Amino acid sequence: MTPIITYAEALDFLSLFSIPLSFExxxxxxxxxxxxxxxxxxxxxxxxAEWTQSTASIEPDFEDWQCSHSPxxxxxxxxxxxxxxxxxxxxxxxxxxxxxxxxxxxxxxDLDWYQRGIDEFDxxxxxxxxxxxxxxxxxxxxxxxxxxxxxxxxxxxxxFDRLEILCQHAPKPLGYLYDALSIVDHSTHCIWIxxxxxxxxxxxxxxxxxxxxxxxxxxxxxxxxKESQLRRWIxxxxxxxxxxxxxxxxxKML
Numbered sequence: 001m002t003p004i005i006t007y008a009e010a011l012d013f014l015s016l017f018s019i020p021l022s023f024e025x026x027x028x029x030x031x032x033x034x035x036x037x038x039x040x041x042x043x044x045x046x047x048x049a050e051w052t053q054s055t056a057s058i059e060p061d062f063e064d065w066q067c068s069h070s071p072x073x074x075x076x077x078x079x080x081x082x083x084x085x086x087x088x089x090x091x092x093x094x095x096x097x098x099x100x101x102x103x104x105x106x107x108x109x110d111l112d113w114y115q116r117g118i119d120e121f122d123x124x125x126x127x128x129x130x131x132x133x134x135x136x137x138x139x140x141x142x143x144x145x146x147x148x149x150x151x152x153x154x155x156x157x158x159x160f161d162r163l164e165i166l167c168q169h170a171p172k173p174l175g176y177l178y179d180a181l182s183i184v185d186h187s188t189h190c191i192w193i194x195x196x197x198x199x200x201x202x203x204x205x206x207x208x209x210x211x212x213x214x215x216x217x218x219x220x221x222x223x224x225x226k227e228s229q230l231r232r233w234i235x236x237x238x239x240x241x242x243x244x245x246x247x248x249x250x251x252k253m254l
Contacts, residue, residue: 039076042205046076050075056071088105103204104213106201110183112197113184124235126144130144131155132155145241152245157252157253163181173233177230180226180230183223192220193224
């Protein structure tokens with residue numbers, strides 16, 4: 001196996017660090033050095049062309065190396081952000097990290113409808129929340145959405161498995177109703193969509209994590225695309241809310 005760095009580079013790199021003075025400092029030192037080796041190994045494996053062309057230093061930018069990533073590590077983190085899945089690199093920390101990103105955090109990407117006011121959502125998502133919440137009188141549908149209807153199946157009488165089957169056989173994008181509702185309800189079984197601030201997930205930097213989270217991100221993009229298609233279809237003609245409600249009503253629990 002070809003070493004990540006040459007012997008001479010390793011000596012230069014190690015010369016930057018003071019010898020740990022206690023057992024705790026020694027353990028911390030080795031853990032952080034191990035984290036850097038893992039990140040650089042993943043860099044070379046997942047982005048070999050960029051790794052070969054890179055001239056970035058493996059030395060930390062700051063005097064306190066324990067609280068920063070090296071330029072080469074930052075290259076890898078930006079590539080993950082740009083090509084695999086979001087890691088919150090630019091959103092939370094900007095161009096430089098003040099602390100090492102020791103693990104991958106799956107951040108929420110959608111608002112929790114039960115923790116926000118209804119007016120914080122667009123009309124389409126208000127419609128989905130009305131279906132799931134069922135705390136709204138029929139008159140409000142006319143007031144908010146401009147549609148008149150006689151009956152909406154209460155959510156407690158809904159068979160979600162049956163709704164899923166009905167949606168699978170419905171024409172598109174009408175049949176994307178189940179996916180759109182699952183997104184709002186955080187029940188898609190896609191970690192990027194179902195994650196919430198109270199239940200965030202953390203993953204070690206590993207091949208398994210990168211592969212799994214990349215596939216999950218692709219799934220999230222597919223689901224959001226379906227939701228977007230349905231939203232645009234409704235926006236073109238608001239009377240199309242009615243077939244959605246009819247599809248919902250057909251999924252009554254037997």
